[in-house]
Amino acid sequence: MAEHSGGFLKSLEDFSTNVSPIDFVLIAQHYDLFLQGVVNTIALVVLSLVIGGVLSVPLAVARAYRTPVANQIIWAYVYVFRGTPLLVQTYLIYYGLGQFEIIRDSALWPFLREAWWCALIAFVLNTAAYTTEIFRGAIEAIPWGEIEAAKACGMSPWTRVRRVILPSAFRRALPMYSNEVIFMLHGSVVASTVTIVDILGAGRTLNAKYYLAYEGFIAAAVIYMILVFLISRGFKTWEKRWHAHLRPREI
Amino acid sequence: MDTVIAYMPNIIDGALTTIAVALGSVALSVVLGLLGAWAKLSKSRVAQGTGEAYTTLIRGVPDLVLMLLLFFGGQTLLNQIGDATGWWDYIEINQYTAGVLTIGFIFGAYMTETFRGAYLAIPRGQVEAAIACGMSPALVFIRVVWPQLVRYALPSFGNNWLVLLKTTALVSVLGLQELVYNSFTAGRSTRQLFTFMFVALIIYLVLTAVSDVGLRWLDRRYNVGVRRS
Numbered sequence: 435m436a437e438h439s440g441g442f443l444k445s446l447e448d449f450s451t452n453v454s455p456i457d458f459v460l461i462a463q464h465y466d467l468f469l470q471g472v473v474n475t476i477a478l479v480v481l482s483l484v485i486g487g488v489l490s491v492p493l494a495v496a497r498a499y500r501t502p503v504a505n506q507i508i509w510a511y512v513y514v515f516r517g518t519p520l521l522v523q524t525y526l527i528y529y530g531l532g533q534f535e536i537i538r539d540s541a542l543w544p545f546l547r548e549a550w551w552c553a554l555i556a557f558v559l560n561t562a563a564y565t566t567e568i569f570r571g572a573i574e575a576i577p578w579g580e581i582e583a584a585k586a587c588g589m590s591p592w593t594r595v596r597r598v599i600l601p602s603a604f605r606r607a608l609p610m611y612s613n614e615v616i617f618m619l620h621g622s623v624v625a626s627t628v629t630i631v632d633i634l635g636a637g638r639t640l641n642a643k644y645y646l647a648y649e650g651f652i653a654a655a656v657i658y659m660i661l662v663f664l665i666s667r668g669f670k671t672w673e674k675r676w677h678a679h680l681r682p683r684e685i
Numbered sequence: 686m687d688t689v690i691a692y693m694p695n696i697i698d699g700a701l702t703t704i705a706v707a708l709g710s711v712a713l714s715v716v717l718g719l720l721g722a723w724a725k726l727s728k729s730r731v732a733q734g735t736g737e738a739y740t741t742l743i744r745g746v747p748d749l750v751l752m753l754l755l756f757f758g759g760q761t762l763l764n765q766i767g768d769a770t771g772w773w774d775y776i777e778i779n780q781y782t783a784g785v786l787t788i789g790f791i792f793g794a795y796m797t798e799t800f801r802g803a804y805l806a807i808p809r810g811q812v813e814a815a816i817a818c819g820m821s822p823a824l825v826f827i828r829v830v831w832p833q834l835v836r837y838a839l840p841s842f843g844n845n846w847l848v849l850l851k852t853t854a855l856v857s858v859l860g861l862q863e864l865v866y867n868s869f870t871a872g873r874s875t876r877q878l879f880t881f882m883f884v885a886l887i888i889y890l891v892l893t894a895v896s897d898v899g900l901r902w903l904d905r906r907y908n909v910g911v912r913r914s
Binding site for chain 1: 742744745746747748749750751753754757758760761762847851852853854855857858865869872873876877878879880882883885886889890893894
């Protein structure tokens with residue numbers, strides 16, 4: 435690097451390594467590591483939310499309508515996944531499944547051997563359980579008049595669910611669902627315990643590489659805070675759109 | 686099955702540690718929650734700002750990140766301060782302390798919202814009436830505010846407790862020999878990880894179920910005198 439232009443950078447680096455308690459230049463130099471972490475975290479969280487969300491809708495409807503047999507099975511599934519730590523569920527799938535020869539010999543083994551897919555499966559099952567409970571509550575809270583009105587219009591039970599009950603329930607569930615999204619982002623740190631380089635994993639890698647005590651964790655904490663901020667901002671905008679009919683009318 | 690029975694004392698031991706971590710941190714979180722609620726409800730701008738910053742920070746950062754930061758970073762920081770000032774010798778934060786401190790600190794933020802909401806649910810007129818009767822602020826708190834604070838806070842407190850209980854599993858990442866750690870080591874040495882993680886899963890379910898019963902009992906006790914529909 436040229437002497438004159440490097441002067442400022444050099445002193446900045448000097449300050450960062452020797453004076454500042456946090457070596458921010460070192461963090462900035464490893465931006466690609468954290469970028470990889472952000473990509474992994476976002477991919478895991480978004481995929482599990484989408485798949486889990488899609489799975490949870492029929493489960494919630496079956497629970498709300500007290501469908502025989504399915505109701506009890508879904509209740510048990512939700513109870514188990516909400517009553518136990520995500521860490522244990524992830525360990526059970528990633529470390530546990532290899533215990534069975536049938537699984538090791540099956541065609542799915544190339545996937546189930548990979549930490550990434552195992553984490554995804556655990557996250558999907560976990561968020562689907564929580565979301566089922568959220569949607570079930572929202573469906574059961576529907577004002578009876580809306581269903582009566584739909585019946586009076588001559589809608590079939592299926593049309594009623596599709597056109598009246600679900601749209602109304604989704605609106606009601608939105609504030610609670612935004613909490614679930616943030617919990618899922620927080621929960622996704624479990625991925626770093628099964629060798630995945632997510633945001634926390636990137637921080638841990640940096641710390642291990644340079645024998646640091648906190649730089650990597652602080653960088654990770656800041657990135658998570660930014661993501662949470664963006665998510666809650668996004669949901670506020672979404673809520674404003676979906677709950678537009680509830681706002682006092684402007685004169 | 687025989688291997689599970691052979692390792693059972695070890696796993697029960699871990700479960701007891703898990704319960705100890707949970708109880709220690711819930712106690713800390715209640716204290717912090719009351720302080721936080723008091724700060725957020727106070728008239729002082731500084732206290733309000735501190736309370737607000739506390740709850741925002743905690744909701745933004747995942748628990749494990751804070752835990753690792755405190756366990757590794759906090760220890761280094763403390764020793765750097767000790768080195769520089771000579772006030773104390775080498776300090777080691779053990780895993781139990783780090784776990785209880787971080788989990789207590791995190792759930793203190795959630796408890797802040799719990800207690801704040803509960804306090805706001807108490808009708809103002811009751812506090813005014815108590816003051817009009819000539820009660821001192823301490824007496825108003827003990828006789829009028831606290832019993833109702835507990836009543837209104839209980840449902841949300843119960844939720845927080847159940848989440849906290851599951852969060853304690855993360856302490857195993859620090860190396861504390863609690864339920865997950867002990868089950869994992871047992872599973873690895875017998876090459877039966879599924880079996881042992883499943884045992885851990887069942888124990889967590891039992892703990893949740895027992896908590897449910899206990900919380901329901903508390904709820905009934907603190908709602909004596911309230912008409913239920």
